[in-house]
Amino acid sequence: MAPNLKDCRVSCKLSWEDLQALCRREGLLCSHLGVRKDNVNDYEVEYLCNYKKRKTQEFFLVKWKGYTESENTWEPRKNLRCPKLLRQFRQDMRAALLQANQPLDPVSLNPSIASFLTQKAKQRIQLQKWEGLMNQTCKQKGRIFVCNDVDLGGPPRDFTYINTNKFGKGVEVNTVTMGCACDDCTSQPVNGCCPGLLSHRRAYNDSGQVKVMPGVPIYECNANCRCGPDCRNRVVQRGIQYDLCIFKTANGRGWGVRTLQRIFKNAFVMEYLGEVITTEEAERRGVVYDKQGVTYLFDLDYVDDVYTLDAAHYGNISHFVNHSCDPNLQVYNVFIDILDERLPRIAFFAKRGIKAGEELTFDYKMTIDPIDVESSKMDLDLNRAGYEGSPIKRVHMECKCGMKNCRKYLF
Structure with a gap:
């Protein structure tokens, strides 16, 4: 073993590749680094x-x-x-x-x-x-790929990839302390399972596709439930299941996300992750973002406009999903380990079948009245994008989605 290589890596912040090169340059052998007599000159x-x-x-x-x-x-x-x-x-x-x-x-x-x-x-x-x-961070079935064939731009600066929401100062978080006692959540009566205990029906079919309408909350089984990780009422918490690619768009929309696999209608695609902050903090940050001409603020206003999700500096692949006036993703509010209705998890499901290679988009103005739309008699076209009262903070930006029904501006 070459002397003090481990200490050198720590103090100089050298990668293993750099240390291998250092060994070869100095003619040192190291079994831990794989530098042997037969390859020291490689x-x-x-x-x-x-x-x-x-x-x-x-x-x-x-x-x-x-x-x-x-x-x-x-x-x-x-x-x-x-x-x-x-x-x-x-x-x-x-x-x-x-x-x-x-x-x-x-x-x-x-x-x-x-x-x-x-x-x-x-x-x-x-x-x-x-x-x-x-x-390495997300550790999920679906892999993430990156492609930039448009310019010489590298990874975004001041952005940290996270696997779960980050809670900011002033956000009260209370995790659920009990769960359902179901051995099989799909074969037993719904009234004993998590959705039934909260006066709702199951949100997924046997294939994990959402079957409730937008605006209806989804209650998944949590960490305290008796059912295992393969329970069919655990969908969003399993993470992304599809291979996705972050790519640089050629029409000035920055980064975008496309799927590398076919996605069926109503299938879960990804969760919108970020830093959960108070609306007061969101207003302060919004002034800065408005001057920059960008925004990643998503109001968590399922019942009260108390908290906001900011994906500007902390987020996952959803940070790079672009807007469209005719999107292929639909927003749902999901509750798992936190049942506080002020803190829903934001999940994107496929509005329709999505082909491999197609860009993923959602409507920044898309929102549904939190009233249970299945029992409501309001005359709403639930497939129409662009309801009033957006969950995304607004800046007056030109829309470049290119759709026939484009509204010309994001907000």
Whole structure:
């Protein structure tokens, strides 16, 4: 074991890859880092950043993992064992040459294209690290992917990915202390299960699709219930079940989210997570967000306008879901371990079948009267987006959803 490597990693905040490179540079062997006699002289390509051709032989400028850019070296193609990086570099180079209207079989690259390829490689590494961190945090069945083929922008700044809501100062939280005694919540009478105990019927069918109308609260089984994690009355709490991709939009709407898998109508898609704050704090933050021309404030006004969910700096993938005047997601209020009606969890379900590759959207003005709409005689078109009294704080922003029924402005 090389001396003091563990202490070095802590004090210098070095990654394992950097420590491996340090060992190889100094000729040190380390069983913990996998640096042995037979591979001490091996080097790992971090990215490729330039290209040239001499007669029929191709050369690539290599940035080595754990080494500085001043230590980059030109290497012939035969020396490189990184087919995925080579394939990606060629794709980026071809795209850059086409954009610059230059020959696709160059002898060398001009400095501007070489600089672009280096920035693109660095961006891809940053996005891959961000992607890995999000998947490590959420720990759910559905995987998160990241793609930016539009510009050189990296991960958002000042944003922390979270797996559960974060409660701010002044928010009173009381978790439920009892649950249902059902062994099988679907086969036993509903009046003994969580929804029935709160005078509601079960919200899901046997496939986990929501069967109550928007505006009707959903009560799932909680941590104190006798039923297990496979209970059919546990849907939102299982997290995202579909592979989703955060991608950069090409029409100036920033980041967006698309599904990589088919989603059936009424299926749970994701929860809107953020920092739960008081309405007073929301008003203060709203002034700042209005000046920035953005907003992630979602009023939790199921019964009283007391708390607001702010996903600006803390949130999950829902932070990146764009608005549409004709959305494919519908908002529902869900109660699980907190039954306080001032603190519903906000869940998105599919309004219709959603194809793989389709962008996910919800209407920022979508809200339903909290009165039980099944028993209400109000004449409401529940499939129509854009009810008055939005749960999202308003800033006067142009809508770019591109739908036929676009209202031209978000609010």
